[in-house]
Amino acid sequence: MLKHGYEIPDSLVFLGPADYERLDNESGKFALDKEDKGDHRNPFERDRARILHSPFFRNLGGKSQVFDPNQSDFFRTRLTHSLEVAQIAKVMAIEICEGYRETKASPSLSPWEQIHFCDLVEAVGLAHDIGHPPFGHIGEAVLNEMMSQYSDNGFEANAQNLRILTKLDRAYPGRPGFTRGVLAGVMKYKARRSAGFSKFIYDDDWDVVEIACPWWKHDDVLRQVRSRDEFEIEVKKSRTLACQVMDLADEVTYAGHDIEDVLHTPLLRYGTIKVIDALEKHTSKKALEKIRFEVEFESGCSLDSVTLQEGWKELQSRILEVFRAGSPAEFKTMSHRLRRAHMNDASASCHAVKDDEGNWRVRISQESALRSALIRLVVVPLVHHDSKLVTLQRKGIKILRAIFEELIGHGHELLPWDYQEMFLNTEEPHERARICCDFIAAMAEDYALRFYRRLFESERGLLTDFF
Numbered sequence: 001m002l003k004h005g006y007e008i009p010d011s012l013v014f015l016g017p018a019d020y021e022r023l024d025n026e027s028g029k030f031a032l033d034k035e036d037k038g039d040h041r042n043p044f045e046r047d048r049a050r051i052l053h054s055p056f057f058r059n060l061g062g063k064s065q066v067f068d069p070n071q072s073d074f075f076r077t078r079l080t081h082s083l084e085v086a087q088i089a090k091v092m093a094i095e096i097c098e099g100y101r102e103t104k105a106s107p108s109l110s111p112w113e114q115i116h117f118c119d120l121v122e123a124v125g126l127a128h129d130i131g132h133p134p135f136g137h138i139g140e141a142v143l144n145e146m147m148s149q150y151s152d153n154g155f156e157a158n159a160q161n162l163r164i165l166t167k168l169d170r171a172y173p174g175r176p177g178f179t180r181g182v183l184a185g186v187m188k189y190k191a192r193r194s195a196g197f198s199k200f201i202y203d204d205d206w207d208v209v210e211i212a213c214p215w216w217k218h219d220d221v222l223r224q225v226r227s228r229d230e231f232e233i234e235v236k237k238s239r240t241l242a243c244q245v246m247d248l249a250d251e252v253t254y255a256g257h258d259i260e261d262v263l264h265t266p267l268l269r270y271g272t273i274k275v276i277d278a279l280e281k282h283t284s285k286k287a288l289e290k291i292r293f294e295v296e297f298e299s300g301c302s303l304d305s306v307t308l309q310e311g312w313k314e315l316q317s318r319i320l321e322v323f324r325a326g327s328p329a330e331f332k333t334m335s336h337r338l339r340r341a342h343m344n345d346a347s348a349s350c351h352a353v354k355d356d357e358g359n360w361r362v363r364i365s366q367e368s369a370l371r372s373a374l375i376r377l378v379v380v381p382l383v384h385h386d387s388k389l390v391t392l393q394r395k396g397i398k399i400l401r402a403i404f405e406e407l408i409g410h411g412h413e414l415l416p417w418d419y420q421e422m423f424l425n426t427e428e429p430h431e432r433a434r435i436c437c438d439f440i441a442a443m444a445e446d447y448a449l450r451f452y453r454r455l456f457e458s459e460r461g462l463l464t465d466f467f
Contacts, residue, residue, distance in 0.1 A: 013100065013109050014117045014241055014352075014360070019181030023166060023208065044119035047182045051126045055442075056164050057082070060129060062444020064136050076261055078129050081253065086125030088343060089249035092350040093121040096245070096362070099351040117242070124185035124246045131160025133441040134448045135396030142400045143437055150408075150433035153193050153202045160441055161186045162205050168438060184212040185242040189235050197231050213238070229293065236297060237359070241352065244362040248298065248350070252368070255375035256343040259319075260335050291373045299366040300353065311370040342371055399452045400440060406455055407436040414455075415439060 020043050039046070051057050060078035076084075097114040133139035133155075143155035153159075165178050165186065177183075189199035190209050201209055209216070216238045239247065288308075295303045318338050325331035349365035407414055411423045411432060419439045423432055443451070 013105075013107055013113060014097075015113060015120070015181065019120070019179060019184075021180050023177035023180070023183065023211075042116050042119060043179045044116055044123050044181065047178050048119060048123035048126060050169070050178070051123060051130070054130070054164075054169055056130050056169065057126065059442055059444050060132070062446050063132060063134055064445060078132055082126055082129050085128060085246070085249050085253045086122045088253050088347060089121040089125035089245050090118050091347045092245050092249055092362070093118045095347060095350045096241075096352045120179075120181050120185065121242045121245045121249075123182050124242050125249060127161060127165065127182065127186050128246050128250055129157070129161075130164055131162075131441065132157045133160075133400075134443050134445040135393065135400065138393045138396050139400055139441075142397050143404070143441060146401065146404045147433060147437050151430040153204070153434075154200075155437055155441070156189075156193075156198070156200055156202075158186070158188050159200060159202045159205065162208060163202060163438075166205060166208055180212045181240070181242060183208060184240045185246060187213060188239065188243060188247060190216050190238055191231070191235065195231075197228065199235075213240075232293070233297075241360045241362065244360075245350075248346075248362055248364065251298075251376065252343055252346040252364070252372050255372040256339045256346075259342075259375050260339040287377060291370075291377055294373045294377075295366060295369045298364055298369040298372075300361070300363045301366045303366065303370065307366070308370070311367070311374060315371055315374050342368070342375075346372065396445075396448075399448055402456060403440055403448065403452055404436060407439070408433060411436055 022043070041049075057079070060082055061080075063078040094114070097109055097117060101109050133143055135142075140155065140157050147153065147155045162183065165183060187201070187209065189197070189201065190213060191197055191200050192203060192206065193200040194203075236244075292303050292308070322331065322334040322338055325334050346364050346368035349368055350362065351364075352360050352362055355361050412420060415423055415436070416439070419435055423435050426432060426435075440448070
């Protein structure tokens with residue numbers, strides 16, 4: 001079947017026709033795409049290109065992943081992390097398609113659908129962190145605290161992803177918005193702030209949730225949820241296949257790449273890793289239950305105590321092997337090998353199965369899921385309590401609070417012209433606060449530091465500070 005110059009396969013396995021529809025920015029409804037003549041890319045390729053060229057995506061290059069990007073050329077930023085997540089997500093999508101094809105299941109999977117599905121998950125991978133503010137999760141907490149004084153919606157990075165894609169990306173105001181497949185793909189947490197959980201969607205964007213994810217029975221599900229764990233289970237079940245692939249690629253990439261970054265800092269050394277045995281014995285019951293929950297959900301297999309202990313020992317052995325390297329060159333090689341082996345194992349084992357309700361679920365091997373969880377929940381946090389990192393985090397808190405408070409009172413003078421225009425067009429305090437929050441959330445960390453210095457420090461300003 002031909003539609004708008006590209007082919008949509010008749011036998012849809014992982015995508016439905018509605019995934020290709022776009023949000024019409026003018027009417028607020030999903031409408032047929034009005035593509036440029038002569039552009040033969042599929043809708044997800046176009047969305048991927050729009051994200052890559054977005055200033056919000058470009059600003060991720062100045063935002064920390066784990067460490068300050070200005071401290072070393074080696075450390076990853078939010079930008080490089082997003083590029084890596086998109087690449088791993090695409091590999092996982094290929095493995096899922098090939099695994100499905102090998103089963104000779106019906107309906108068959110056409111080459112076109114594999115291309116479309118891979119383009120979709122790659123676009124979602126690129127966009128998954130686009131709403132993250134400067135200074136990482138500390139910045140997210142500060143903006144939520146400041147916004148909560150003016151709005152019940154607060155601030156949340158996943159909610160900001162959706163806000164950027166549907167409201168703030170104004171480069172082409174007359175063009176229909178992103179596809180339903182991409183918008184549903186970035187919605188990891190479909191819940192209102194009023195539900196009482198730390199992850200949510202802004203109330204102003206709830207209409208997008210209802211249109212993009214009509215199968216998600218919001219009220220029915222949330223009325224039955226009693227705990228954070230139950231909430232996690234329900235939202236994971238509600239994710240589209242593309243969203244599941246992105247989330248799993250994010251977790252695997254975070255574990256693989258961030259452990260490599262951590263190994264290259266003086267904050268984690270041989271002596272620190274030797275205490276993993278002690279960590280195993282003293283890790284809280286809550287943390288162990290979280291590891292167990294994540295591993296069982298991602299692998300689809302129960303995790304017993306013996307397997308968990310073997311996972312601890314295997315990870316400790318691999319990391320200590322890196323530190324036993326006899327030269328700097330060998331150290332780099334070994335750390336790279338650790339990262340590559342973890343990510344290759346996880347990607348190669350990725351597959352999709354149908355659950356008892358007939359919904360697609362993404363799975364990886366238990367070994368890969370366990371290693372990923374241990375790195376993310378135990379090893380990487382070892383460095384987060386270092387005084388040097390804590391000092392930088394406290395500085396980030398002070399900077400963002402001060403900038404926010406100054407903009408609330410003087411945004412008509414201090415905001416850039418595009419944000420200033422929106423600020424002047426409203427008198428509502430919560431709307432002005434949201435505009436200030438949007439501006440701060442998009443800042444690169446170095447720009448936030450320079451903006452703070454211009455406002456509060458007495459050093460002489462430079463002309464280049466205005467650019």
